[in-house]
Amino acid sequence: MLANADLHIHSPFSMAVSHAMHPEKLLPACAVKGLQVLGTGDALHPVWQKEWKPFLSNSQGICVIPTGEIEDDHRVHHLILAEDFGQFDQLRDLLAPKSRSIGSNGRPHVYLSGEEIAQKVHEVGALIGPAHAFTPWTALFAYHDSVAGCYGKEHIDLLELGLSADSSYGAGIPDLLDVPFLTNSDAHSPMPEKIGREFNRISVSGNLTPRNLLDCVSTGNIAMNAGFFPEEGKYNRTACVRCFMQYTSEDAKRHNWRCPADGGLIKKGVYDRARELSRGIPGQRPPYLHLVPLGQIIQTIEGVSSPQTKKCRAIYNEFILTFGNEIDILISAPLSEIRVIHPGVSDAIAALRENRVILHPGGGGKYGTFSLI
Structure with a gap:
């Protein structure tokens, strides 16, 4: 079977997270989105674990996988996937002597190297790899030129691309030749504009269980990655973090990585960083489907400030009532049937499916935008 999986989210115990992020809200949100698998996020946090435990046996048809994120002593973030919470309990015990926030922060800082953390993750039988690997802050390729530069002799089981990259950004990097790519929200x-905005379509043999899902990830049995056009990400292009003026790498170097307009830091974009690291012919990867969340499409067509306006929500809810879930609407619902509900949205989805999109890249911390041809 094919299962849509979002394996990286956060809890209210992490910074800048909505207080609505609780299992009783998340599981229905998965059904609306069209996800069959959800990572818990923040599984090292004991209180967050307790919130999830009542839902593991009554997960409303959603396969729940314990997942978490850790920041190492060089500020690199790591994504961890496990079969059960017991593995995260063991990992917490192993990491506790090197962390002051392991029991209080959903995404704790651990005073160990990436290699040392990966060793301990593998010791408990879990999977690990860099989170949002190309992002110019708190990411593998923000601070290292190679996987070994961070993880030493320890192998990685996966690599999360992040919102500002797609598979093409990593396909030409020799270090990543045999590493499965993940796309998560x-x-x-x-x-619905956030949960599942990027997801993995995983080909699962047998029952949909955490063990089977982890086996699929570790063996690269991923049928498709789906997510943003990379240009929509906040850090796709090299840009000033204050005024968001974009620069070529050459111009940024010439200005010593300081914006001549306002003195702000110029941050190297994911697009330029990936080009620096790529060598030779890109390796073959599963197809990558570029999507825009349905709420964002409705917002754009209606010309309003937010997908959360009353009008947008009413249109969105009518789509879900008719078709069942958002992913099916974006990917496979007949355009003629979409048109019955909203001709403008039908035209927009047709343009997206046919790649008739003009992209206005983001950078420096500002999301990119799109317009339709």
Whole structure:
């Protein structure tokens, strides 16, 4: 079977996360989105574990996988996937002597290297790899030129691309030749524009269980990655973090990485960083489907300030009532049937499916935008 999986979210115990991020909200949100698998996020946090435990046997048809994120002593973030919470309990015990926030922060800082953390993760039988690997803050390629530069002799089981990259950004990097790529939302809110905004379509043999899902990830049995156009990400292009003026790498170097307009830091974009690291012919990868959340499409067509306006929500809810879930609407629902509900949305989805999109790249911390041809 094919299962849509979002394996990286956060809890209210992490910074800047909605107080609505609780299992009783998240599981229905998955059904609306069209997800069959959800990572818990923040599984090292004992209180967050307790919130999830009543839902593990009554997960409303959603396969729940314990997942978490850790920041190492060089500020690199790591994504961890496990079969059960017991493995995260063991990991917490192993990491506790090197962390002051292991029991209080959903995404704790641990005073160990990436290699040392990966050793301990593998010791408890879990999977690990860099989170949002290309992002110019708190990421593998923000601070290292190679996987070994961070993880030493320890192997990685996966690599999360992040919102500002797609598979093409990593396909030409020799270090990543045999590493499965993941695309996850990193959601801080259960709103449909956030949860599942990036997801993995995983081909699962047998029952949909955490063990089977982890086996699929570790063997690269991923049928498709889906998510943003990379240009929509906040850090796709090299840009000033104050005024968001974009620069070529050459111009940024010439200005010593300081914006001549306001003196702000110029941060290297994911697009330029990936080009620096790529060598030779890109390796073959599963197809990557570029999507825009349905709420964002409705917002754009209606010309309003937010997908959360009353009008947008009413249109969105009518779509879900008719078709069942958002992913099916975006990918496979007949355009003629979409048109019955909203001709403008039908035209927009047709343009997206046919790649008739003009992208206005983001950078420096400002999301990119799109317009339709």
